[in-house]
């Protein structure tokens with residue numbers, strides 16, 4: 001059986017098929033994903049012009065910070 005740990009909160013997920021969000025090499029559980037999205041969404045709204053490069057970097061930074069904080 002495949003088990004995956006959330007990269008941010010380290011919670012182990014026995015069935016990672018559905019509730020996981022993958023971004024590049026990161027695996028993020030649903031609750032951490034909600035946290036990230038609540039940070040990312042307002043930032044996207046304030047960002048003009050929007051570029052995918054910026055978005056990519058921003059999401060990566062946000063995930064890295066979440067990993068450092070452990071949630």
Ligand SMILES: [Zn+2]
Nearest residue numbers: 006009029032
């Ligand atoms: Zn998590």
